[in-house]
Amino acid sequence: MSPLEMALLVHRGEFHLRELEPELPLEKFLKNADPKKTRKFLEKCGKEELERQKELIRKHNVKLVSFWEDDYPQHLREIRYPPAVLFVRGDAELLKEKCVGVVGTRRPTSYGVNVTKRFVKLLSEYFVIVSGMAFGIDSVAHKEALSSGGKTVAVLGTGVDVVYPRSNERLFHEIVKNGCVVSEYPMGTRARKHHFPARNRIIAGLSDAIIVTEAPIKSGALITVKFALESGRDVFAVPGDIDRKTSEGTNYLIKSGAYPLTDEEDLETHFGIRRIASPSLDDDKKKIYDLLRSSPKTVDELVEELGWSVSEVLRVISEMELMGMIWFDGGAYRLLG
Structure with missing residues (x-):
């Protein structure tokens, strides 16, 4: 089976990764597969859909990487529910480099924006910055990584040909040009509510560590943390005002055992990095x-x-x-x- 066929089996037929047999041709696999799932797959994915997907992949210069290929990121392979196939636009090699995930609220304060810029500015000298291209902290992290001359990966809850949110269209194309966007979803997939928690496990899986700079207690960032902890990743949280809603999540994480992140020295010590000397000052x-x-x-x-x-x-x-x-x-x- 091709990676595209496997992706469509998962997302159109609801097959699980463990059910796939990549060495078999699609037709032979379907003959012996679960009849209900096979019927669902064939109803949603005939020859026309396969051709449409192939055309979109060619049009947008998308690379597909399956779980069984050497190019599949090793860190991601280790999580509980790894995606069967990744759709990648941009530099796919970045997925195999050292990555740090930076996540947080969609409605940051100026404090959250500035501490995110501050820590991403340092980290982007040494790591690829991974986030979800959502409003708020995600977008700040991507933009700061790019403006600092670093690389960034955006993990999407849509197909890699769908810009979401639309207001991030310019950022989306900058990331494709100077980093990469990645998704487990087939081409043309629109945003759906349940895609984003699922997307968060990929952010955690690609990253060596997760940093939460500002987040309320009910935040998608804390879902990312849950996946990170399940996979044995280190988690950092930036403390904030105790009477500010957007700091309730990060303060809770620190109480629960996350590393408190208060300055660059915390990162330098943890990752064993040294900062480039600042320009001389008068x-x-x-x-x-x-x-x-x-x-x-x-x-x-x-x-x-x-x-x-x-x-x-x-x-x-x-x-x-x-x-x-x-x-x-x-x-x-x-x-x-």
Whole structure:
């Protein structure tokens, strides 16, 4: 059987991976297969559907990788329910590289956005960043990986020819060009609610570790964590305000044993990586940088501790913001990366 035929058996006939016999021709397999599933497959997938799928695969330059091929990611092979076939657009080799999954809420605060950028900026120097291309933290993680010169993989709950959400169309094509999009679903598959929890197991399976930067207690990100823990992956969570809904999930994960992620040193220590040295700073910027290393500061606090005028402080922090070194959140300036 071809990988396409196997994918259609799973998603049109509802066969399980363990039932497939890839060494057999499709016709011979169906003769001895479960009659109910065979009937369902044949009703939904005649010769016309096979040809339509083949045409879409050619049109979008899609690579299919089955569970039984050497190109199938080893990490993904180890999860409880590995997909039978992957549909891949872009650089399929990225699926075999070291990956870190970054996930979170679809409605992040500025805090969630900025801590995601901060940690992805570091991680993308050493790992492929994996996420689900949803609104919010997923999109921030993909965009930051690309803008930092790294690579990223988007795992979809649709076919790899279907952009969802539509507002991420530009991001989708950037990922295809500079990373890859991957799905277990046949071409043309539209978004359905149950696809996304299933998609999350692939994010967990591809990743060496999962990082949750901001998430409420009822979040798809926590479903990804569940799959990650089942597969023996490390889980990190960024702590947040105890009275903020979007931090309830991450704070719960930390209480439950996830690694608390509070700065870059946590990642450097865990993964054994060393950061590339920061660009040299003039004396004024270095003074502010050193103060912000200890804790976030307001403008008034910087004025008081440095003994500078307000205009001097504002001039230097404006330059540092333009350099992408600091960001303003909750009334105070913080280091970014």
